[in-house]
Each structure stands twice: as C-alpha cells, then as structure tokens.
Amino acid sequence: MSRRxxxxxxxxxxxxxxxKRYKVYVMRELSSFLVGFYTFYTICALAIxxxxxxxxxxxxxxxxxxxxxxIFHGLALLYFxxxxxxxxxxxxxxxxxxxxxxxKLPDSYIIVGHYVAWVLISAFIFWLAGVI
Amino acid sequence: MAIAKKAIVWGLFAAGxxxxxxxxxxxxxxxxxxxMGNVPDGLQFELFHAFASSWLxxxxxxxVLFLSVWHAAHRLRVVAHDFGIRxxxxxxSAVYTVAAIGTVLTAFYLLSIG
Numbered sequence: 188m189s190r191r192x193x194x195x196x197x198x199x200x201x202x203x204x205x206x207k208r209y210k211v212y213v214m215r216e217l218s219s220f221l222v223g224f225y226t227f228y229t230i231c232a233l234a235i236x237x238x239x240x241x242x243x244x245x246x247x248x249x250x251x252x253x254x255x256x257x258i259f260h261g262l263a264l265l266y267f268x269x270x271x272x273x274x275x276x277x278x279x280x281x282x283x284x285x286x287x288x289x290x291k292l293p294d295s296y297i298i299v300g301h302y303v304a305w306v307l308i309s310a311f312i313f314w315l316a317g318v319i
Numbered sequence: 320m321a322i323a324k325k326a327i328v329w330g331l332f333a334a335g336x337x338x339x340x341x342x343x344x345x346x347x348x349x350x351x352x353x354x355m356g357n358v359p360d361g362l363q364f365e366l367f368h369a370f371a372s373s374w375l376x377x378x379x380x381x382x383v384l385f386l387s388v389w390h391a392a393h394r395l396r397v398v399a400h401d402f403g404i405r406x407x408x409x410x411x412s413a414v415y416t417v418a419a420i421g422t423v424l425t426a427f428y429l430l431s432i433g
Contacts, residue, residue: 217398230384237428241365
C-alpha cells in the first residue's frame with residue numbers, strides 16, 4: 188500500500204445520485220418511512236377504539252376525511268406498491284430459493300406464487316373489512 | 320453488534336418485510352376508503368370493536384403491527400446510515416426504542432379492548 192493512498196471523494200449524503208441503480212435503491216429504502224407511519228397511524232386508531240366509545244370512533248373516522256388525505260393515501264399506495272411490495276416479490280426467489288431434489292424451482296414460479304398469495308390475502312382483508 | 324442479536328433483528332426485518340409487502344397495500348386502501356368517506360362496514364365501531372375483541376383479531380393485529388414496527392425500525396437505521404449519519408449506536412437505540420414502545424402500546428391497547 189502506498190503511503191498516500193488516493194481516496195476518491197464520495198459524498199456521504201448524496202452518493203446515490205450518481206447512478207440510477209443507487210437512486211432506485213434509495214427510493215426503495217425510503218418506503219420504510221411509510222411502514223413506520225402506517226404502523227403508528229393504526230396504533231393511534233387502536234388507541235381511539237380502546238376508548239370503547241362509538242361517538243369517539245366515528246368522530247375519529249370523520250376527522251380523517253379530507254381531499255388532502257385522499258391524495259396522500261393514494262400516492263402512498265402507489266409508492267408502496269412500486270417500491271416495497273413488487274421489489275420484495277421480485278427478490279423473493281433470491282432470498283428463499285426452493286430446491287426440490289436436485290432441481291431448483293424456477294424463479295418465475297416463486298414470484299407468481301407471491302402475486303397469487305398477495306391477491307388472495309388482500310381479498311381476504313377486504314372481505315373481512317366488508318369492502319367486498 | 321453481536322452476531323446473536325443481529326440474527327434476531329434481521330429475522331424480524333425479513334418477516335416484517337414479507338408481511339408488510341402482503342398486507343400494507345390493503346391497509347392503505349382501507350385508510351383511503353375512510354378518507355374518501357366510504358367507511359367499510361367492517362370498520363364501523365360495532366364490527367371493528369368486535370373484531371379487535373376476539374382473540375383471533377387481536378392476534379392478527381398484533382402480529383402485523385409488531386413485525387411492521389420492527390421492520391421499519393431496522394430499515395430506518397440503515398436509511399440513516401445511507402444519508403450520511405454515522406452515529407449507528409445512537410440511531411440503533413433510538414429506532415429500536417421507538418419500536419419497543421410501539422410494541423408495548425399495541426399490546427396495551429389490544430388488551431384493553433373488549
């Protein structure tokens with residue numbers, strides 16, 4: 188090693204702006220804010236539900252109705268699908284390869300399996316919530 | 320961080336990532352419906368309170384919220400590093416403390432329903 192090794196200057200705060208791959212990575216990682224936000228939002232809803240009063244619950248639901256919230260949830264849903272759900276399904280065969288005997292199950296089977304399971308789980312939640 | 324601890328945190332991250340990928344889009348859609356003023360029947364007080372009163376309902380809500388909060392905590396720790404914050408010990412204790420508080424609150428509210 189030389190006595191004065193060259194250290195390439197790389198910004199610690201904007202390094203991901205250099206190429207598309209890094210930008211996508213950072214976009215994907217930022218979806219963790221949405222996970223945190225919706226978790227605590229749901230916990231707040233449970234806190235109000237735990238008060239055990241129908242009036243308080245109804246006024247909470249009414250307080251959440253606004254155009255701003257519709258836009259926020261709509262954008263959050265799209266962001267979450269494209270930067271959390273779909274990438275997670277895409278990397279599933281790499282994270283959990285399935286081997287049967289000598290052969291490995293093709294990646295596409297695992298990915299399609301995830302999408303099918305996702306549709307069924309979502310349908311179950313919507314059925315449970317009385318949407319469908 | 321010790322390897323033993325890392326395995327637990329990483330396990331929660333992986334399980335949380337899977338469950339959030341599957342469940343959170345539906346959850347956001349329900350909030351979207353509420354925001355639009357079309358409150359689904361299952362989220363009306365009587366039915367939702369009954370759901371959260373049942374042990375199965377409590378278990379579902381707890382598993383989803385518990386794994387989500389730890390998943391978010393672990394990833395936000397990495398996000399902090401990615402954005403140039405190099406105080407990992409401080410960030411780790413902050414995010415995991417918030418996750419622990421979230422877990423305790425979820426358990427407390429669920430147990431106090433019904």
